[in-house]
Amino acid sequence: MTDERPVVTPFFGLRPAPSASRPRDERPGVGGQTPEALAAWFAERGHPAYRARQVLDAAWRGRQASFDEILTLPSPLRAELAEAFRFDTVEESEIRFTDGVLTEKAVHRLSDGLLVESVLMHYPARADARERHTLCISSQAGCAVGCPFCATGELGMERDLETAEIVDQVRHAARRLTADERHLTNVVFMGMGEPLLNLDRVLESIAALNDPRRFGLGARHITVSTSGVVNGIRRLTALGPQFTLAISLHAARDALRDVLVPLNRRWPVEEVVAAAREHAEVTGRRVTYEVTMIDGINDTDIDADAMAELLRGELAHVNLIPMNAVAHTPWTGTPIPRVEAFAERLRAAGIATTIRFNRGTAIGAACGQLAAEHAGQPTPIVVQRRREKLVAQSAAALRGERSGEPVPAGTGER
Numbered sequence: 398m399t400d401e402r403p404v405v406t407p408f409f410g411l412r413p414a415p416s417a418s419r420p421r422d423e424r425p426g427v428g429g430q431t432p433e434a435l436a437a438w439f440a441e442r443g444h445p446a447y448r449a450r451q452v453l454d455a456a457w458r459g460r461q462a463s464f465d466e467i468l469t470l471p472s473p474l475r476a477e478l479a480e481a482f483r484f485d486t487v488e489e490s491e492i493r494f495t496d497g498v499l500t501e502k503a504v505h506r507l508s509d510g511l512l513v514e515s516v517l518m519h520y521p522a523r524a525d526a527r528e529r530h531t532l533c534i535s536s537q538a539g540c541a542v543g544c545p546f547c548a549t550g551e552l553g554m555e556r557d558l559e560t561a562e563i564v565d566q567v568r569h570a571a572r573r574l575t576a577d578e579r580h581l582t583n584v585v586f587m588g589m590g591e592p593l594l595n596l597d598r599v600l601e602s603i604a605a606l607n608d609p610r611r612f613g614l615g616a617r618h619i620t621v622s623t624s625g626v627v628n629g630i631r632r633l634t635a636l637g638p639q640f641t642l643a644i645s646l647h648a649a650r651d652a653l654r655d656v657l658v659p660l661n662r663r664w665p666v667e668e669v670v671a672a673a674r675e676h677a678e679v680t681g682r683r684v685t686y687e688v689t690m691i692d693g694i695n696d697t698d699i700d701a702d703a704m705a706e707l708l709r710g711e712l713a714h715v716n717l718i719p720m721n722a723v724a725h726t727p728w729t730g731t732p733i734p735r736v737e738a739f740a741e742r743l744r745a746a747g748i749a750t751t752i753r754f755n756r757g758t759a760i761g762a763a764c765g766q767l768a769a770e771h772a773g774q775p776t777p778i779v780v781q782r783r784r785e786k787l788v789a790q791s792a793a794a795l796r797g798e799r800s801g802e803p804v805p806a807g808t809g810e811r
């Protein structure tokens with residue numbers, strides 16, 4: 398990393414797009430192609446098999462940003478490829494730096510004009526740990542789950558991302574890193590969207606990232622975070638993969654979790670933990686429980702004790718993250734001394750607990766707090782009504798009353 402890089406790069410080109418503004422490009426992204434599919438494409442056209450290898454190498458390991466830059470291919474073949482595939486499905490991207498260049502938020506424009514975001518976090522080497530570069534990626538444009546403290550949830554659901562649109566966020570970051578002789582070490586599905594509600598594409602993306610012929614990232618360096626899609630967790634368990642599962646827990650009491658994670662009305666917290674337990678037993682991998690800590694809402698001693706009770710004896714690890722303020726809620730993050738007291742209470746009950754401070758708050762790039770800035774901000778009166786509703790709902794939840802609100806639309810069985 399160089400010191401000369403500007404701390405903040407202003408956004409010049411990309412204009413916010415609240416919804417799709419043009420038809421999608423029908424050509425599949427090359428990043429979403431399996432080696433077998435690519436080999437078949439070349440074979441059908443009578444090209445030698447090594448051409449597929451050359452394209453895969455350039456797409457996954459090279460610094461090229463288009464087919465035209467793959468100089469090992471004859472020019473007519475480059476044109477043929479560009480007609481059939483897109484080299485990059487997140488081609489127009491802008492980057493902002495913060496935390497003294499330790500965090501980079503990228504806003505990517507998709508072919509239909511939608512914007513999604515990814516966040517690259519650099520962790521310098523320490524005495525006990527090697528340098529790490531972690532990328533937080535989006536799996537959907539928007540999200541149907543609608544957690545009230547989440548900026549993506551506020552956007553509502555736009556659409557699922559294609560496999561190529563997911564992995565191209567990774568290829569993009571990898572290209573930026575290799576230009577500086579650095580390498581991506583971890584990928585987390587904690588950006589925009591609920592990965593287990595786009596599970597087929599997420600699994601294809603993980604296969605691509607994992608495949609030694611493509612990105613070659615060890616499964617242990619990949620984390621998938623879910624708000625508690627139980628049928629998705631069970632599908633993952635049946636596949637027996639080795640990547641890390643993170644559950645966004647936020648509250649152990651159903652009444653409160655109904656408000657904080659509306660999907661809890663479909664799959665209550667006990668069912669989520671039971672599915673996570675099975676996943677831990679089958680894969681032997683410890684599950685991470687994420688808790689976004691909201692001042693006065695889910696950070697009381699009663700909540701800590703309920704969480705300790707829920708997770709007692711689980712192969713689990715709890716990660717406490719103070720909430721980053723978002724405009725449409727009346728809530729703020731829990732002050733650090735309270736986070737520490739909460740952590741101590743969990744530890745005293747024998748539960749491994751760490752505290753994480755969100756990166757990139759100055760540019761709204763806290764991983765999992767992404768919402769490509771969109772044009773149609775809600776009016777102050779709408780925000781005010783939402784805030785009042787949340788205050789009423791959370792007050793009822795704190796009294797132990799469960800929500801009568803329906804399960805969010807668009808989160809049905811897949």
Ligand code: SAH
Pocket residue numbers: 540546547548586587588589590591592622623624644645687688689718719720721722723755763764765766
């Ligand atoms: N939909 C998935 C993955 C994306 S969200 C999920 O919910 O797990 C990733 C993480 O960011 C979640 O744990 C979420 O609770 C957290 N998050 C969302 N908004 C946040 C905010 N304003 N402050 C802190 N963490 C937030």
Ligand code: SF4
Pocket residue numbers: 540541542543544547548549550551588589590591624645765
């Ligand atoms: Fe969706 Fe996750 Fe945000 Fe909830 S926290 S709205 S599940 S992206």
